[in-house]
Amino acid sequence: MTEIPKTYEPAAIESKWYADWEAKGCFAADPASDKPAYSIVIPPPNVTGHLTLGHVLNNTIQDILARRARMLGKEVLWLPGTDHAGIATQNVVEKTLRKEGAMKHRDDLGREALVAKIWEWKEKYGGIILKQLRALGASCDWSRTRFTMDPEYSACVQRVFVDLYKKGLIYRGKRMVNWCPASLTALSDEEVIMKEQNGLMYHFRVEVVEEPGTFLTIATTRPETIPADTAVAVNPNDPRYTHLIGKHVWRALGERVQIPIIADNHVTFDFGTGVLKVTPAHDKADYEIGLRHKLPVIDVLTPDGKMTALAGAELEGMERFAARKKSAELLEAAGALEKTEPYKNNVGFSERADVPIEPRLSEQWFLKYPSVESSKACVADGSMRFFPDRWAKVYDHWMTGIQDWCISRQLWWGHRVPVWKIRINGDSFRANLALNVLVEDHCQNARIPTPAGDYQVLINRGAWPDQLENGVVGFANKVTHLIPLSNGDFEFRVLTLDSEVISILEETGFTQDPDVLDTWFSSWLWPFATMGWPEKTSTLAKFYPTTDLVTGPDIIFFWVARMIMAGYEYMGELPFKNVYFTGIIRDKQGRKLSKSLGNSPDPLDLIAKYGADALRFGTMRSAPLGTDVIYDEKNVELGRNFCTKLWNAARFRQMHGGETEGEIRPDFLTSDDKWILARLNDVIREVSIALDEYRFSDASGALYRFFWSEYCDWYVEASKATLYGTDEARKANTLAVMDFVFSHTLRLFHPYLPFITEELWNSMGFANDLPAKQGGDTIMFAVWPKPFTSEELGYFCLDETSDALAKAKYATVEAGRGLRRDFNLPGNKKNRFILKPSGALEAHEANVIANLLNAEPFEVDAAFTPTKGTPVALTPIGELFLPLEGLIDVAAERERIGKEITKVEAELDKVRAKLADENFAAKVPAKVLEEHRQREIDWAEKHAQLVKMRDALGAS
């Protein structure tokens, strides 16, 4: 047994044990194990990322779950990794390259060179966050670390793309999408955040062509789009305007042209002026109106949000917001601007770039979500559980109104769409032999004429390839699709992952689609693509579906919902059984933590200052289920203080030497021993239930209370009477009880405090006599404590009454300390106390009280008659006197007792009033009535004694 230093120094201990765990392979998951499986996949952090407090919260929870599962005898897989974070990563690297002067624009480098640079950057900096997770103590199986752009993972993504295309769920469409003018890419609806803006509403006039002198007033927030207006719409039932429908107005800006006045139900009477400018190119709703009325589409914005020549000479080249001001000025100058008023409206912002998005007509790849019904059902019927469960409703709502997902991004970093295409007409078809073969093959199998117009006779070649709807044909190594275009040409698409096919395609003149896929289109496959899918691996067999998923509610749609759908579609099963949604970490003002606000402390600094265990414990203590977490460094300090307490309690135990975990002899158990064993039993149950229900904060609170307020404050202090005594047999027994409690406590704490518990587990010798795999090597595999069996309860002589004496003693001690305080006697000075017991009291028990009270001498005297005015407190064991030689103030003592009597009387009045109410007696359950009667008796008894004590002081 080695001497423990006086203060806990986490740094060396943490790195020592983490290296030891890794060296012993403690984190490795064995699919061949016959233990029951427990698995979690990490929500892959952004590869550009650094550890934040959000990661600390999220990963500490996962680590607690994983470590406890190991102690419960499960074979645990916690699978780590990162995602490639398309936009964010490309932005970061481009920015760096621009700063270094390596390029001005990505086109300077070109696609291949830039992607190579990003890979270079990723290899160099991409693993930072995973290293940081090690500092936190995360017990991930690092040998299985995955990245969403690993070759195998990329193959999964493209395979899924091809499969969904074959199923007719992925299609290419020209429609209005959310366009980010900063990142120059389309975004999904989920990546658009609506923000309220203080804008302006511009009211401007247009003249009716057919009725010169008649004007319509239109309200708009975007006058810069007037040059793109191709109609003016009114509601068909709006009597103000019905006579104008079918006529025209002069457009107010841009080329002076006539645009029609049309009737459309989309227009509401009472909003604005009831007249709507219709801009099909720049507004989703207007685009729909345009389709209904076959309006032309005029695009006046460049991809990066500048005005085109179509906007007119005055606006051309201007940035969109400058153009807005300018447009208003132009209207004003033309006398068309009626008024401008402040207006609050919601504008969609790009989540990543934080700039207003533009609705933009473009061709993109879309996905109709698969397996929607089973995905909805599993949460609705409870086969997958959400914690807190209110998220189930949010999920269901989203799944019900689900829209097709725009999955293509105009970026270079990501999974490139596995589609090769070529535009063909009759001539090119005949001229290109390889193409000819491909297309003929397709047409034969799709049973359609070739583009050349020849009808191919079907040749029966035995097994037919997949004959799919919409003329899509699936071969073993490719999917083909011939799409007629409006001008009579065709687009021929080949989807394939086969490198031989790809080289043929490229030689034949096909080009690959330039787009990459949304990062979430790869991470939605995470639970199975990380485990070797599509092979039927032993890992999948053992660990899929996973047990728990821990994530933030902010990605419930982005990630969780989509993973569920992918899970059903590709594994035929849900991907995880429970989803725990963490809160969001905020600062004391309730703001989210962010770099730009500077309110986001670096967890590594906190670990350096307080230790990883302290950070974990402090974070978990302050993170209740279902609510956001208010971050305060005080919580980490609390964690650090707790570790020190644990450390010093261990030191105290070690100072007393003796045998480690000696035998506990029931005949030697003191009332204090029984009391702490009963408390241990309570806390084992409490912590286990709390963890089963994902109440991490409650579990940590229970442990904190048990160890500090019960074990240290009472049990250790009470045990000093024995440990500093002379009865060696009793002393050994007390140490045995301490070891028993301590070794259980360390195990209960291990998931929260992995490092300090491992250190103490070993240094205190608890690992010594255990089998290697059950705590002998490491506390990580020590058996999770269970509440006592009835045999154990019997052995320790524990029943409902066994802790009554200890409780009575502690109440007596508190009463005595209260007396000291009342009479300003410092706690560190010995004082004489006399206890006049109401029953028998063993010498040992009196000794414990004396110790806890710092009483010397402590006299137990049933016949004690106090000097008049001696301060006295009523305790469950008897009357406790604090004799104050020469300082007795009878009046003061009378007043003190009088105050107490007043309190007791108030309580007595309360309970008597209830009992006197006839309704109460008649209607209340018998148990409650009995409880109140007992309460009355107790208060009355106390009252009588206090009165007696006051009377004994005489009349003054």
Place this chain on the structure above:
RNA sequence: GCGCGUUUAGCUCAGUGGUAGAGCACUCGCUUCACACGCGAGGAGUCGCAGGUUCGAACCCUGCAACGCGCACCA
């Protein structure tokens, strides 16, 4: 606009029908032989507001308010 959540001590939060709690902060005393990152004692709450149900409400019901979140969105 629809939906969800929160509102309890100065702060952060427990407490789902029967005597209002914890940690931190605060006040007082204490360097006592595990620990001052500590020990002991203490003060502190109209349980958001208004009704209702009940013998009894922090807790159940209704309405309202404030704050937060999600969804939708009218130019």
